[in-house]
Amino acid sequence: MLSFEYDEIKSKQNLAKHGIDFDVAQSLWDDPGMLELPSKKATTEIRFLVIGTINQKHWSAIITY
Numbered sequence: 001m002l003s004f005e006y007d008e009i010k011s012k013q014n015l016a017k018h019g020i021d022f023d024v025a026q027s028l029w030d031d032p033g034m035l036e037l038p039s040k041k042a043t044t045e046i047r048f049l050v051i052g053t054i055n056q057k058h059w060s061a062i063i064t065y
Contacts, residue, residue: 002029020054025061028052 004026011022028034034052039062041047050061 002026020059024054025059027054028059028061 004022006022014025015021028050029052031052031054034050037049037051039047039049041062045064048063048065050063052059
């Protein structure tokens with residue numbers, strides 16, 4: 001089972017800006033067609049682009065492990 005950690009303030013900001021909070025965004029991992037690709041943006045930590053659907057709407061997220 002996956003464990004998710006996130007900043008609650010950023011989650012609320014994401015809801016205001018994009019219409020989805022991080023609790024709901026966790027549903028991306030329930031999509032059997034979800035894609036996970038290495039992010040091309042260079043940073044000091046490795047990031048991944050996740051693309052999937054929640055309630056027939058496509059969403060994307062940048063994540064770290």
